[in-house]
Amino acid sequence: MANLAIVGQSVYRTDANPKVTGRALHVGNIEMPGMLHVAVLRSPYPHARIRHIDKSRAEALAGVAVVLTGAEIAKMPAVDAHFGPAFRDQPILAVEKVCYAGDPVVAVAAVDKRLAEDALQLVEVDYEPLPAVFDVLEAVTPESALVHEQHRPAKAFADLAHVQAGRQSNICYHFKLRTGDVERAFAEADRVFEDTFSSPAAQHVPMEPHVTLVYLDEHERLNVWTASQSPSYVRTELSATFGIPMNRIRVRVPYLGGGYGAKLYAKLEPLVTILALITKKPVRYALTREEEFLTITKHKVVTRIQTAIKDGTVTARKCEVYWDTGAYAEIGPRIGHKSGYTSAGPYRIPNVCIDSYCVYTNRVPAGAFRGFGVPQVIWAYDSQTDMIARAIGADPVEFRLKPALDEGEPFATGTIVRSFGIKEAIREAAQAIEWSKPRAAPSGTKSRGKGIAAGVKAVLTPSISGAIVILNADGTANVLSSTVEMGQGSETTMGQIVAEELGISLEQVHIVQPDTDATPYDTITAGSRSTYHMGNAARSAAAKIKAELCEVVAARLEVAADDLVAGKGRIFVRGMEERGMTVGEIFLAKFGSLGTTLAAEAVCQPAASHMDPETGQSEKCTEYWFPSATAAEVEVDTETGQVKVLQLVSVGDTGTSINPRHCEQQLLGAALTHLGLTLFEEMVFDEGQLVNGSLLDYQIASFKDMPESVRPIVVQVPHEDGPFGAKGAGETGALTVAPAIANAIEDAVGVRICDLPITAEKILRALTDKEGTAVSIGSTTS
DSSP states (O other): OTTOSSTTOOOOOTTHHHHHTTOOOOGGGOOOTTOEEEEEEEOSSSSEEEEEEEOHHHHTSTTEEEEEEHHHHHTSTTOOSEEOSSBSOEESSOOSEEOSTTOEEEEEEESSHHHHHHHHTTOEEEEEEOOOOOOHHHHTSTTSOOSOSOOOBOOOSGGGTTOOOOOSSSEEEEEEEEESOHHHHHHTOSEEEEEEEEEOOBOOOOSSOOEEEEEEOTTOOEEEEEOOSOHHHHHHHHHHHHTOOGGGEEEEOOOOSOOTTTTOSOSSHHHHHHHHHHHOSOEEEEOOHHHHHTTOEEOEEEEEEEEEEETTEEEEEEEEEEEEEETSOTTHHHHHHHTGGGTTOSBOOSEEEEEEEEEEOSSOOEEOOTTTTHHHHHHHHHHHHHHHHHHTTOOHHHHHHTTBOOTTOBOTTSOBOOSOOHHHHHHHHHHHTTTTSOOOOOBTTEEEEEEEEEEEEEOOOSOOEEEEEEEETTSOEEEEEOOOOSSSOHHHHHHHHHHHHHTOOGGGEEEEOOBTTTSOOBSOSOTTOHHHHHHHHHHHHHHHHHHHHHHHHHHHHTOOGGGEEEETTEEEETTEEEEEEEHHHHHHHHHSSSSOEEEEEEEEOOOOOOOOTTTOOOSOSOSOEEEEEEEEEEEEETTTOOEEEEEEEEEEEOBSOSSHHHHHHHHHHHHHHHHHHHHTOOOOEETTEESOOSTTTSOOOOGGGSOSEEEEEEEOOOOTTSGGGBOOOTTGGGTTHHHHHHHHHHHHHSOOOOBSSOOHHHHHHHHHSOTTTSSSTTEEEO
């Protein structure tokens, strides 16, 4: 990157000043005259039929504009009472029955939030409890209670177009992968390892809760301000739900106060929209923190994994992965598919069998969470990889390096891997933790150990990002992009890419925030896809403008356009900076004035090859990969079971780092988020009722939980098709934290925990178990 001026530089974030000074706009800051506020009555039952709702007393309360039920929505002409990105199974408000404790049943819009909440106290609902299912493994059995009698695919995304209407079953999606002869490999194996791992439901806890404001403008067009990671999808969903043409819907997203997957797809928008349509007034709904816990969660996952070993080498792996998607599918089928096919790991395993099931239960719906389900499957396969290495006397680092895929080799799906720095990541992690250095001797009741883990995630493919770049006559540029700035630094990254391509300074680039009236379509801001997809679109659009500029200069200076370069706000002859023209001079030459603009649009739309529904084989299942490795050193107190993380090293292959500091921050932020998920975060349910649904009871990581040393390491294996070779980095640090810490704990005290979170109680129980059962809690080997 020697010839690059801005790309590759750790410039400061362009959104830093408005955020730290409190001037940044968020949806919750927007006030409008006559605005109504929303409160929602939620079901106390996990599964029940709604017999009757009496809302008369609430409607009579002064200041209440509307009291709405699902039955009323279902009767509205041209309105679909259900929505959802994979299946249209989630009601705007419960229709006929509720499917989890917390399901929205009645909504009130009133002049203030307190009045709306008071009105809910006057609503009476008569329920008839129904049989419920709370365990994902029980839910897949034929005798289990059904959460839904029918499955209606949404057909909203190309990668889910193959999803079919389901039979009567709680399994709403089943992904299969088959390669080689698994049964024969198991029969010929020296040893077979069989283990079960689980990770619980957890909450995203973004700093800003979900909030949506909807109003009708002077043209009766629907205007939506919303805290969303997917404004383009929200517009499409509202159009489909209410039968409103898309050009009559405007969706805008200002700065987002964190998302982590919680704010993907439609959440509050359908409900707030229908209330605005009924009342003809601005309506805003902001979730309380307690409601956040009842809206979306991370998937609980149970993974059964069998691995065959022959002559010290993994010859086969069989995985059964059960995704508890809760009461509504949300994006669970995509997670079960995209994360499911990575369940065997980034290793050269000739025989692989994977069954990944997305399963309904009567629990809070689950959706995307930073890592898109991949951390849950890596927790299983790389914990077991470490267990196998120790059992056969192999070094855990070398045991991973030997079968790790090289550039140009096929993944388990048959897709050839490119820009695949998994070995580089493993080596960097091992070196940083001083893996080969002897472990410290125990001190009293405290023992230390080191652990390492590796894994890989695939980017969502196919997907689409479009960008428009407008160059002004003074050399400044506007970039129209529907990528949402939610703390990841996308505005700075896009600015660097466009500035580099046009040869102007970063300060001369302005990023226009998502506005579906102006900014082109973008699939989602998630999945570590924005730098590659939107970055490619923005760079391509800027390149078109640069080509126009070069044509003018080439004609004026009588040189070949290929001999021209851009830099310092000018187009000049390569090697002769004095022979050139400024942007203003080029505009005068082309247009005869400075009052116009040059604009260009580009789209990045990587394609994927068809995946065989029976074997999961595909020539190209993804555009690129995110190799990850984590190394940890821990100290375990054998008297209390307490774990202290002394060192945490997060390594990720980001391709070319557009902004190295940003990449390091992304690795650290993701890793520290999953530190809490590893050690103590868990949503606890009792017969479908959430027990710890507030921050008084639900513990998240704080400064006191931070390791003494946290170090990010960026591995740069450029992708030939990425913008300047870049990929993404938003999730990479999240992928391998849990197994690295579990592996370090076993290295320290010789016990294995297979169920997250790894609490002191579990460790202490394992330590006090009899020898032979403490080595691997919940696991068996043969």
